[in-house]
Amino acid sequence: MFKIITKADIILFIILILIGIGLSWFSIAGSVTGQKAVVTVAGKTYGTYSLSQNQTVTIKQNGHTNKFSIKNGYVQMTYSDCKNQICVNKGKINQTSQSIVCLPNKVVITIQGGDSKYDAVSN
């Protein structure tokens, strides 16, 4: 059975595993607890919300509705009118490497860190 696997298969397997591990490391490294949630709809920024403030936000756009809540520094999608509900099942997030994506409604919530000194400069 295992005779059918060629040397090229194994090399390909190792390369793909390394790519996977490399990318995981890349996306997790430098991940910190975020300070704000940035909501984009179809690539355009919809709003920025502070994680230190408990709140529930309703995103209404193009006839679609999503609701998310911020509680104790975590963001969670609580409601979506999309079919697959992947965004709702994603649970709560608070790391800068994490995001909640609702593909059918084109809503993306990302967490951004608290580079407060840059904000102070740009403000």
Add this chain to the structure above:
Amino acid sequence: MMQSPTDRSGLRTRRLTMSAMFATLALIFTYVEFLIPYSVGIPGVKLGLANLVIIIALYKMDFKYAMTINLLRIGLSGLLFSGVFAMLYSLCGGVISLIVMWLLSRSGRFSMIGVSMAGGVAHNFGQLIIAAVVVSNIKMFVYFPILVFSGIGAGICIGITAYILNKKMPAQLFK
């Protein structure tokens, strides 16, 4: 041995029939997968049963037949089950995956398992490209590591099954 014109048309008829059956089978596999709910919470993680049909079509017939079957399956399943919007994902994933599998199988260095594994990863990569374009957010690629691993796993499972089926299937069906 020279093939007479009747033999050639017989071959074409056989391949046409097999293609139609393969397309139907691929469509049914897509439907079966559509029925099973996945609760992993990550979009795109699935076995890709339809790829079993596509990879066998690639080996038993050729790239043109496999691509036609693939496009038929994607078009029909898009219209019937998942919607035209989701068709875009399958289309990009399916076409990239098949091209990668075709190139690897042509090189002759890879077994069906390796070919299928690369196809699985390529499929997920293609879908992720569309996803990133749709939401216009490059951050979609945080899902890529998980999709690489799921692509490898699903590809190996499909590859082993395809290898066994490919051996059991009588070759004269396609000649």
